[in-house]
Structures are given as C-alpha cells and as structure tokens.
Amino acid sequence: MVYVKRRTTHTLRVLHPKIRSRVRIPLASGECHFYSFEGLCDYKEHIALSFKESHRVDNPLVRIHSECLTGDVFKSERCDCGDQLWESIHHFGEEGGILLYLRQEGRGIGLYNKLDAYLLQEKGSDTFEANNQLNFPNDLRNYKVAAQMLKAMNILSIRLLSNNPDKIRQLEQHGIQVSEQVSTGVYFKTENERYLLAKKYKGQHAISIV
Template identity: 55%
Template sequence: MIAQPPIMMKSGSTIRQKVPIPVLDGYVTGMFYSFYGLPDGKEHFLVELGPKNTAKAPLVRLHSECMTGDVFGSQRCDCGPQLRESLFRINSEGGYLLYLRQEGRGIGLYSKLDAYHLQGQGMDTYEANRQLSFDDDLRDYSAAAAMLKALDVMQIRLLSNNPDKAAQLTANGITVTERVQTGTYQSAHNRGYLQAKVRRAQHTINNLK
C-alpha cells in the first residue's frame, strides 16, 4: 500500500499511515499508526485501542520492544505479560500503546543476549549492562512524546511502573495526570530482574517475594 500524504498536526512529526489490524487472535482491532519525522528516525509505531472517552485522559503504555519476551514468551523478563495486559486494558478503557524499537533498554538484541549471558554468571541486569560498557538505561522517550503530539494527545494516564517514563514525557511537554501500575508477573526466572528494577531504578512493583 502506498503511504498516504502526511497529516499535519501540532508536532514536528506527522502521521505517515494508519491501518486497522485485528490483534490478540482477533479479539480486538487496533488502529496502527506510522510516522514521519520522529526524532531518532526509528520505526516506532502507535496502536489506538478502545473507545474514545472525553471524560478522562486516555490510558497510554510506552512498551519497549522485547523480541525474547514479546514474541517467544521468555521468562527472563515480564515484558510479554505486560504487553498483553496493556492491550486488553487499553482496549477496555480507551487509549494508545506505543511500541518503541529500543530492545534491551536501548542496547540492541545482540547486546541484550550478551547481558543475559553475564546475568547467568551472577550479575544483575544493570551490572551486566555496565560490564558491556553501556549505561543502565539508554532509552529516550522523546519519540514517544512526538507520536502523541502528532495525534494531538497532550494529557495521558500512563500505564507503567517506571518513573523515568513519566519524567521524560513531562520534560517533552506531555502532561501525565496519573501513573497506573501494571500487574506483577514474577517467576523463578525473573525474580532477580524485577528486584533489580525496584532497587536500582525505583520501579513500583508490588508483592515481590
């Protein structure tokens, strides 16, 4: 399909294309948006789900790509369950899921697998990143803010346990009226990973054992 001409909005980024796609085995249909002019030039996309609700700000999830968790159901993280929960909750309440192409907190898939190898030797996820000469978290959410602005969405309720997402969106001109926690998806394989996120990055995760 040839992309439609860009739809100009109040942002430097513009809508490139939008197309409805049935997801979750056809349980819901999301409107998928691609964009021109995102700050980092990556192919991030946004999925609009659920009813329009003018009574309160839309529910929004910034979900960083996780090939191992989202596609293969890896138990080393909680990404796959969080993605599925987000799709259902946003479809129920109305809002947007932004799928951001920044694998492994921004270090890329191959380096994430290297970090997994180091974690198998006893390092936590942040120690492994540092051993590979990366910062704890390289993710930049300015593209997420640009995507929301392209849809003229300036106020949101953020579905996240990560305070850095709210802080970066706020710094980029998006008002976060509420931060809504996701569920806790703990297993024997990801307990240390979740504990490290709480200890080192102040994630809000309830009922960790």
Template identity: 50%
Template structure:
C-alpha cells in the first residue's frame, strides 16, 4: 500500500497562478514518481471529490503539440478544479506507456498515414500500455474510496471500478479540436471508445 510521503504548496496553471498542494508517495509499484495535485483542499473538504488521472504527455502538456489534446485537457482540468476543488493524479506514463522516444517514432509513422493506434502496433506495442494500479494506491493512501471521475476514457473508469473504487459520477472533458488533431480525436472515439461528442468535433474546425 502506498503512503503519502510529502506535501508542498505551489501555484500552477497556464494563464493564472492557481494554488495547489503537490503530494508525493512511497510504496508505489511501477517505480515511477507519480504525484497528486490537490485543489481547494479537495481531499478533506469534499465528501466525494472530483479526480482526474492524467498521463504525462511532454509534447502536449509542455510543448503544446498539435498532434493531441492532452495539454488542453490538462488545462481544462486545472481550471475546473480551481473552481470546484479536486485531485489531479499526474501519472508518468508517456505515450500511453511506450515512452517519449517511442512516441516520437510513432509520430513519424502517423506522418506517413497511420493513426495513433496503428503506429503503436507497428512499433510492437499494444494499443494502450498504461496501468492505473498506482493511481488506485494513491487514492487509497489519501483515504478515498468514492470519487467523481473527470475523463472521456472508459479504460480509466473500468480500472477504478475493477479495483474497488466507487465512481459516483463521470464528468466528461471537452472536445479540444485544433489544427492537426481532428483525425486523432476521431480515432480515439472510433477505436478507443472515448466518450467524446463526434458531432461537436466535426463542427469545431
């Protein structure tokens, strides 16, 4: 079982300085340094807190790549939790678990016509190698067994429920369409069963 290791106050956000508490853990299973960001003291003040499991995406979160919507989803989450409170689990699982260099190789294949899943498969990986077991340990270390989950990915929902975390509500994220990622979003809906409004995607270009 993971334990809370340390807590530090900081400010986050793309356009504003939003106060948050960053939490580290000991006893996680995969050897990665996952962290939780707590907004508006959500852990103690909300009976059923809003949470998001966000997998690291250096190209999207930091460099604002046009290939995905990860950075926009992260910003949406931070702004929402600033208003409502919540807990962001930032998981070190770059490229759906294949790592940064392999993700860049997958980008090359996508430039040649493959979709995001086909590119991963071509490199010898499954569609999605992410494991959310440590996210479950992090939630349990913070004493949480009931949550509201901010996601459009059914895999995350099923991972929590299968691990005994009760998800009382699913809060969907917006369809963040920009030049270069429309096909990516449509592929996530068609191939990955992501809960995005495909009609909204089609109208948002």
C-alpha cells in the first residue's frame, strides 16, 4: 500500500501596515495629532506626530527620530538626540511637519546595552567601537518601518530633516522618495565631542565641526 501524504496549503497572512488610531494631542509647541499603527514589520509601538495637519501637505518635511531616553527625556550631555528632537518639535509646531518617533533606543541595541556601551566609552572606546565590543554592529536601526508608517499615511514623497545619509538610502530602497535633505543643527558640547566626531567620520553624517 502506498501512502500519499496529503499536502496542506498554508495561507500566509500578509499584513499591510495601516493606521490604528489618530488622536489629537495639543502640545506646548502647537497643534498635533499622534498616530499609532498596525502591522509594522517589527511589531514595536512606533508613533508619528503630524503637526498642523502636515499629512495632507504635498512633500511634507519629515524628521525620523530614534528614541534616546537619556537624551530626549533627561537631556543627557553625552549625545545631541534631545537637542535635535526639540529643534524639530519647535520648528514643526510653527511651520508644520511630521515626526516619526521610532522605538530604536541606542541605535537599536536597547537601553541597558546602551548604558553598558557608555561604560566602555568611559574607558576610551568611541560610540561605534563600544557597540562592536558588545558584539553589536555599528548601527542596528532599520528605517523600513519608517517607510511603512509614511505609506500608511499615504505619504510617498518627503523632504527629510536629517544629517544621516543612511536614512535617505533606506527610505528610497523602501519606496519613499526624498526630494530634499534639510540639515539639522549641530549641538556641540564638551561631553559629546567624541560622539559627534565618530558620527561625522565613521557614520558619514553631514555635519561640520569647527
């Protein structure tokens, strides 16, 4: 007797990212709507903030910001994340714009690992070397999720507020046209000099340090 194993067909459910909710939250800097999403590729709780209804504007100005608890909330002097975040929030509050706030703490390695990396930096490593010593690559961040969020908001072309060429490359790979790169300010402090130098020379960020 020959047994024929029946093949079962599995239907793969493809999730198309979509908006889960849109909530008005007035901020000190201006009128704003917060967006949450469903079906994002990494299942994290990323949010988008649209100031002054900028999701309806052609080619809106967009800032993609990766979460940095120490900088964003506690205003750490070790990096310039908080300064850049608040620069965009104040600017968008006046002129409009969209902020994608990605939950990719410590360039994707997480908060505790980032604190471990700071310990190594105290012993002389730069920000990228410290990640490597913890067996992480220089940068684990993935901007595919940012492209998914924009597409869910029906935005396919943007002006990008950033000094980071990797963001433009990845967005375009994932179907978002970047029509213009608008530079952010550089926030030089005694405590973040080595961090900014590493971003400029190892991360190829378009920043000038004098």
